[in-house]
Amino acid sequence: MKKITLPYHSVLSRPTFVYGVATSSFQIEGDIAGREPCIWDTFCEQPNTIKDNSNGDTACDHIHRWQDDVDLICELGVDAYRFSIAWGRVIKANGEINHTGLNFYIKLVEALAKRGVQSHVTLYHWDLPQYLEDKGGWLNRETAYRFADYAGVVADALGSKVSSIATLNEPFCSAYLGYEAGIHAPGPQPHAGSRRKQGRQAAHHLLLAHGLALQLLRQRLSGQNAPQLGVVLNFSPCHPLTDSTADREAAEFAHQYHNLWYLQPMLTGTYPHIHNQLASADRPSIEPGDMDIINQPLDFLGVNYYTRTVFKANEQHGFSDVPATGDGLTTMGWEVYAQGLTEILLTLDRQFDNLPPIYITENGVATDDVCDKNEVNDVMRVDYFQSHLLAVHDAIEQGVDIRGYFAWSLMDNFEWAEGYTQRFGIVYVDYATQRRTLKNSAKALQQLFLARQSQHHAVEDIC
Ligand code: IFM
Numbered sequence: 498m499k500k501i502t503l504p505y506h507s508v509l510s511r512p513t514f515v516y517g518v519a520t521s522s523f524q525i526e527g528d529i530a531g532r533e534p535c536i537w538d539t540f541c542e543q544p545n546t547i548k549d550n551s552n553g554d555t556a557c558d559h560i561h562r563w564q565d566d567v568d569l570i571c572e573l574g575v576d577a578y579r580f581s582i583a584w585g586r587v588i589k590a591n592g593e594i595n596h597t598g599l600n601f602y603i604k605l606v607e608a609l610a611k612r613g614v615q616s617h618v619t620l621y622h623w624d625l626p627q628y629l630e631d632k633g634g635w636l637n638r639e640t641a642y643r644f645a646d647y648a649g650v651v652a653d654a655l656g657s658k659v660s661s662i663a664t665l666n667e668p669f670c671s672a673y674l675g676y677e678a679g680i681h682a683p684g685p686q687p688h689a690g691s692r693r694k695q696g697r698q699a700a701h702h703l704l705l706a707h708g709l710a711l712q713l714l715r716q717r718l719s720g721q722n723a724p725q726l727g728v729v730l731n732f733s734p735c736h737p738l739t740d741s742t743a744d745r746e747a748a749e750f751a752h753q754y755h756n757l758w759y760l761q762p763m764l765t766g767t768y769p770h771i772h773n774q775l776a777s778a779d780r781p782s783i784e785p786g787d788m789d790i791i792n793q794p795l796d797f798l799g800v801n802y803y804t805r806t807v808f809k810a811n812e813q814h815g816f817s818d819v820p821a822t823g824d825g826l827t828t829m830g831w832e833v834y835a836q837g838l839t840e841i842l843l844t845l846d847r848q849f850d851n852l853p854p855i856y857i858t859e860n861g862v863a864t865d866d867v868c869d870k871n872e873v874n875d876v877m878r879v880d881y882f883q884s885h886l887l888a889v890h891d892a893i894e895q896g897v898d899i900r901g902y903f904a905w906s907l908m909d910n911f912e913w914a915e916g917y918t919q920r921f922g923i924v925y926v927d928y929a930t931q932r933r934t935l936k937n938s939a940k941a942l943q944q945l946f947l948a949r950q951s952q953h954h955a956v957e958d959i960c
Pocket of ligand 1: 521524667801859905912921
């Protein structure tokens with residue numbers, strides 16, 4: 498079986514570097530009866546939205562199997578587990594708290610803590626309650642205020658028990674894929690302006706939600722047990738297809754549109770300058786004071802990285818992406834491009850002098866896994882983790898402050914518009930029986946984590 502090895506002097510080998518695995522609520526929980534329906538339940542019911550016509554009704558049935566899943570997480574030897582809370586499992590349509598739902602997360606966090614595993618919580622990983630979508634969803638400014646209310650409830654219940662709270666996961670996907678490209682829930686809305694306008698408006702309200710929630714979390718959670726507060730964003734280096742000026746400008750436009758549109762307002766209170774190049778009808782409505790609310794201090798930035806993106810000029814939209822070709826693509830059709838992780842980390846580090854410490858909050862690959870006699874030999878995933886961990890090492894060596902790494906994902910799960918056709922897990926899920934099997938990549942990571950722990954204990958003994 499292939500192993501993952503790290504340079505032995507690396508920060509990545511130190512006990513203070515946090516290793517974990519990640520999931521999200523809608524992708525694994527199931528149990529729709531225990532929560533309010535969300536935009537993904539509605540989206541899955543529409544024809545031609547999900548590749549295999551599936552939904553999240555059962556997913557990995559984590560709600561019923563969470564104790565076994567906690568055992569699995571602990572068996573891996575991780576320091577931390579990153580998961581999200583389903584807003585609609587915690588706040589009912591009438592605004593009351595769903596105590597059964599909230600207790601589920603409290604029990605989960607307590608069970609992890611008992612076994613020495615940190616909880617890293619994300620408040621919003623795309624499952625907006627349908628009752629809020631019915632009032633306009635992220636196109637309605639009020640949703641941002643409801644998000645802050647929800648954040649307050651989670652802060653009171655869990656704030657002192659978790660290591661970190663991230664407001665949003667990948668608002669790019671919620672805004673751009675959801676409203677602008679229309680391939681994710683809820684899809685573009687009739688009578689709400691151009692798609693670009695909808696995408697930009699949704700993004701602005703997500704940013705506002707982030708700022709309002711952070712202000713409130715910061716007020717309520719201080720002192721010794723206060724968790725680190727931050728956000729999780731996805732990044733992909735944007736490369737031009739050719740060296741032509743038009744393609745290079747297209748790649749720069751895409752970089753600002755996709756990578757900087759969220760981080761820059763959070764860190765500086767300003768949108769990237771292509772904001773001014775957009776037609777005025779496509780720009781988001783911004784109220785006085787919004788940018789100051791969005792610009793809150795961050796304790797950490799979560800970076801999700803999967804691949805790079807190549808762009809070419811497109812007269813109508815300014816840029817269009819060029820699908821990857823060639824050998825060695827993942828089953829998502831994505832190129833394996835580990836050096837892109839070092840590149841984007843350095844780019845951000847050089848651009849923002851107030852960049853907070855970074856956690857790699859997602860990194861992983863979908864492959865064609867087959868479970869044969871209880872073995873899944875996912876060599877490509879082992880290689881992927883190996884090369885991307887070395888890319889993190891390179892970024893650290895060049896001065897980027899990176900504190901942890903979370904593999905995406907703990908287990909195979911509902912991959913949004915791809916349904917269950919894509920397997921990102923380090924644990925194989927047989928959906929017919931819900932049986933979990935450690936893939937060889939899980940065993941390789943396990944060896945790495947356990948060896949690091951025993952090294953640490955050995956040093957402690959000597960001291
Ligand atoms: O599965 C998703 C996750 O929900 C968000 N980041 C990207 C992953 C892989 O597409």
